[in-house]
Amino acid sequence: MLALLLFPCSALQAQGKTDIYILGKDKGSVSSMQANGITLLDARATAKKLGGSVELYAAAKQIKVAFPGMYAILSAPLAEAIINAQTVKLPAEVVASGSRIYVPAQFFMLPQVQKALDRQITFENNALVVEKNFTLAFTDKEQKNAYDRLRFFRKGNISFTSKQKNKHTVEVVFPSVVLKRNASLRLKDDFIRSFSISQRGKDAVLKVILGKKGKNWRFTEENGELVFACAETALPSAGAALPRQEEETPAKQTDMTPSVFADAAEDAKADVPVIKPAPQPVMKSGAPVITAKRKLRIVIDPGHGGKDPGATRRGSSQEKALNLTVSKHLYNYLKDQGFEVKMTRDKDVFVTLAGRSKMANDFKADLFISVHTNAAKRAAANGFEVYFRSDKATDAEAAEVAAFENEALQYEEAHYSFVDMLLESMAKNEFMNESSKLAGHIRNYVYKEPGIGIAVRQNNAIRQANFYVLRGVKAPAVLVEMGYISSSKDRARLNNKAAQKRMGQGIGKGIVSYLKAEGKISK
Ligand SMILES: [Zn+2]
Structure with missing residues (x-):
């Protein structure tokens, strides 16, 4: 009116x-x-x-x-x-x-x-x-002793034709695609010297310049992504299940078959991850050299547990279990990188929120990562998000998530709240800036990690919210919401064993990247 x-x-x-x-x-x-x-x-x-x-x-x-x-x-x-x-x-x-x-x-x-x-x-x-708006994107390169691989994200049914143009050049044409962005990279390697992918009208064209050992190449679909693989030795037939080659292990000279198609075997092999028991992590070659006087300490906090299931859907998926599984993958990844790592729980037990931050502080944690799974009333809500602590939530939605994650508070005993408030008064905003940087690195690396299949929004994957669990921690701290258990698409990925491992690795790579960028580790 x-x-x-x-x-x-x-x-x-x-x-x-x-x-x-x-x-x-x-x-x-x-x-x-x-x-x-x-x-x-x-x-x-x-x-x-x-x-x-x-x-x-x-x-x-x-x-x-x-x-x-x-x-x-x-x-x-x-x-x-x-x-x-x-x-x-x-x-x-x-x-x-x-x-x-x-x-x-x-x-x-x-x-x-x-x-x-x-x-x-x-x-x-x-x-x-x-x-x-894109249907094709370059996501990652892998350079190994026995092969090079280029990985591409593709949406929907994308066809392509590949052919060797001359001795050193391979061209792959993708008709009617929208390329996320043109990319070119010089690998300066014996298998692949360089490549470029660009939009040409309605098509995208990938050009790969082979190196002197780039004798065998193949462009195929593997587990939903497109992969250009190149090696000196003959490549096995597509889909062949090969034993997984550990990421950081140099290929053995006797290994005649490069594990170019490792991912195909990942689903079959992966099971509920087992935490490596060794208290003395082996420094692998290629692991970052830690410059600090002592090893950096990272606390991983799998959300919920025991009587607190977290978000659930249809009885089959429980947040507490998904959080723990991915946290174990993250734990193994960080251990392999030579860090001292502690989990606030490594089985299905209830831990109070204040107890979690106290554990981190007693351990003298340098970083704190809380791992959760999101849920929303709207079935369409989906995607990966990283939160860092702020007194004010950035928006109503972030506040909603914080309120949900804080629900575990109802199980708290009064004295823990008191301890936490005491800790909070000491921590304040000291680590907010660091935490926001850490959130950015984790977002970028989860985005880059292939095979996760959960949307990572460049614009709003990073959120501020007032999470109870992050308040008392005296270190940069973030809370990861891996995806939405309420979204059927996300739920399928969250329950996929290969995607769970990738999620753990993606988060881990983001942590390492952050520590390198901040000069806390070298290399
Ligand atoms: Zn949660």
Whole structure:
């Protein structure tokens, strides 16, 4: 009623709301209106939800919206946008009303905006839908003594043709794909010297320059990803199950068959991980040399346990079990890297939240990693997230997650709360900056780790929240939400044995990367 009174001049406009969905998540709604059958959105609110920055000049009826690498100026009542100094036509006039500027929804679907955000943006059923727009991406390289491998993420059914163009060049063409970004890398290796992958019109083209030992190559699908493998010796047939070659173990000279197809065997071999009992970790070649006087100490905290199952779905999946399994993989990875590692629990037992942080402090932990699995009422909610502690949650959603994870508090005994409050008063915000950096490294490496199959959003995978379990820890501390047990897609990956191991390794690699970046370990 009030809205109609505010715009008596235009009978064609009716106030409403339009939902925004970003990567499957409901990001709430923005104010919108209809004009001549076209939906106009509150430019400021929409741009902010998409991660843009906004300058609003209400008196001039003008708004400046900026996304990475582009800006747009929209002025009422013009049916155009000035994007990076170029005029772009819009299907309807920009409308100013009160302190808001409304722009046609089509503005957010312009190729310039989609490109800047690296997203596919559509408008359907009165909702602006933002999705990942790529179907192919280079993810990782592996350089081993006996072979090189290049790994590629692919979405949906992607066909390709590969052929040897000349003695040193192999070309793989992917028709009708959207490449995440062009990439080229010089491996300077005997198997693969260099490669490049680039978008050429609707196709993507991978060019691999072989080295002097690059006599045998193959491009195949392995466990859902595409792999270019190259070795000197003959490559076994696709899908052949080979024993897994340990990541850091140099290939033996007698090993005639390179384990180029190791992942195929991973599902078959992997079982419930067993924690390596050796209290004296063996420093493998290639493990980082620790420069600190003592070995760095890392505490892994598998969330929940015992009478507290954490999030559950359909009786079959329990958060406490998933957390423990991945934590054991993480434990083994970090042990192999030469760290002193402690778990707050290594079996299905209940540990209080305050007890967990106390354990970390008694151990004099340098880092604290709490491992959890998320859950949401919305079945569409999915993806990997890392949280670090802040007094204020970044958004309502983060607060919701924190509230859920803090539920275990109901099991606490009063005196633990007292101990924790005491610890909290000592810790304060001292480690917030460090923790946010650690969160960034973990996010990046879980994103890079192939075979996990859980979305890692570059924009919002890192969150701040007020987690009880992180409060008392006197070290950089993060809480990982590996995925959503409430999402059928995530749940399938969380229960996949190979993906569980990859998740542990991805988190571990992020930790190592953080420690290297901070100069806490060398190499
Ligand atoms: Zn949890």
